[in-house]
Amino acid sequence: MTNNSNERVVLVRDLSGTPQPDDFRYERCAKPTLAAGQVLVETQWLSLDPYVRALLSGRHFLRQPQPGDVLPAKSVARVVDSRHAVFSTGDHIVLETGLQRFAVSNGDDAWPLHAGHVPASTALGILGMPGMTAYFGMIDVAQLKAGDTVLVSAASGPVGSMVGQIARRKGARAIGIAGGPKKCDWAVRHARFDACIDYKIESVDERLRELAPRGVDIYFDNTGGDILNTVVMGRHLAMHGRVILCGLIAQYNLKDAPRGPNLGPLMACRGKILPMVVYDYEDRREEFLRTAIPWFESGQLAYCEDIVTGLEHAAAQFCKLMRGENFGKTLVRMT
């Protein structure tokens, strides 16, 4: 890399099915030029997130990237040059940069990296967008109460693990669902879930009958698909149960969105289906961090990260995430 070069990952073609590494291209290009009102940043940590797959199918409410576009990604970055009123050279900020080393931004969607004795990478995971999703999804949308039984899918991921830990902190019971013994063991041993169902080898329906015979008060849905259908149609919601629609990874790789659960069983249990969209809570980030950073600093939040080093490996890492083979918050560390 020369001083004037950049590196980035761009989309090669419209995707169909599970992403393959050659759907993306790692390339070098010129460093972007700073204009008035902008910051130039160098990324340090890049976030890989399942919602980007939905974006790539045009099935998300944010803009669909086109072939040749840099892949969208949030990052932790250092300001290396600034013509911006607020952010100065040397500041560490969190912002949308896409999967590249250098990016310019007008700073509209940027915020300072949280203070406190916490690793910077957590600003993309348990103390970032996924953590906030769990927090406001549970406190605000699901109206979590002590004594509730909470079920969450993708339990070892950054949203799911935070959902379980918030449940436990608030005096609720937490049951996770994850794929494989490694993820399930971690959820129980480290994130202190009461139990975790391995959907790859166990029947979610049968295990829920054993673990929550009176139903779950909250199902925090990070997956959609079969698990959502089982919870609703298998009548696993307790009276006045809430399904929090948060992620739909089960369908992001599919060409056509599959049918959902028959909704009839919601009548008997007065169950509600409620969406959680973290962008609606941007103005409450401080409230979240004021609460969650002390949890973290006192050693009470477990988290795991699945890190690859070097942007040239980002595409393969994203594909691994979309096959469900990641273990924890999936990140790219820049060299």
Place this chain on the structure above:
Amino acid sequence: MTNNSNERVVLVRDLSGTPQPDDFRYERCAKPTLAAGQVLVETQWLSLDPYVRALLSGRHFLRQPQPGDVLPAKSVARVVDSRHAVFSTGDHIVLETGLQRFAVSNGDDAWPLHAGHVPASTALGILGMPGMTAYFGMIDVAQLKAGDTVLVSAASGPVGSMVGQIARRKGARAIGIAGGPKKCDWAVRHARFDACIDYKIESVDERLRELAPRGVDIYFDNTGGDILNTVVMGRHLAMHGRVILCGLIAQYNLKDAPRGPNLGPLMACRGKILPMVVYDYEDRREEFLRTAIPWFESGQLAYCEDIVTGLEHAAAQFCKLMRGENFGKTLVRMT
């Protein structure tokens, strides 16, 4: 009929598919005997309701009737003998009697027929359970606001027609969906819907794009099935739209409950799915009647009834309802 005889309609066999008249048997039997604490009533109007079909499949949260049981039905009835503390001979009450002329009841689920200058039959329709369903579904569950666009299926039925009329009274726009020109014309001309889509000959999806290009704020779902799927998956919900799950007539005749809509589109519009179960509002009947009876008495509520006279015709009338061939609130008038 002798003085000691009764007539009734009983279930012959477990149902499969659309009910046939010979699934039921009209028969004469002995008049029931009054015990302490009970009333003996003679029914005058009997209500036929789609939810009874769900009951007959064991797919409702109330008890499933067995072969030989009297078919469940609410009725307007006159007390002909009483050993009850509250209700006296000559009182007119509304209660669950089943499809029969004479019934005894301990009065737990009975209430006095509403006063006011209104026909008794409306206590089973627009001023009864269906009217209350519409009222609390709209005011309480859907949180109707002036300026909302409201969509309702089964628009000429007692729930749907009341939903539309409540919407209009509160300054909202009302779009109905019904089967056939007769029902649609009635909804627009008499119940003052702004428009009514004939789902038998029109594309609900296309018509909604024309009639509500910015989406509907409330979809009051009396049917489930294709219409529910079209509203959700066709992205016809406006931002913060609410789907009120109320009736599922599209699936009551089916052996297996069909899959519902993919729920992904709810994320973009922050749409909620909320159940409405009228039994939860029993203690607010007075509030409903205090509001709705004056509407009726001032001539501002349109309603239509599909009446058959004589209990021997009740089974055929119920089958007609379950084929969607009724026009308005479906009733049996006793001779």
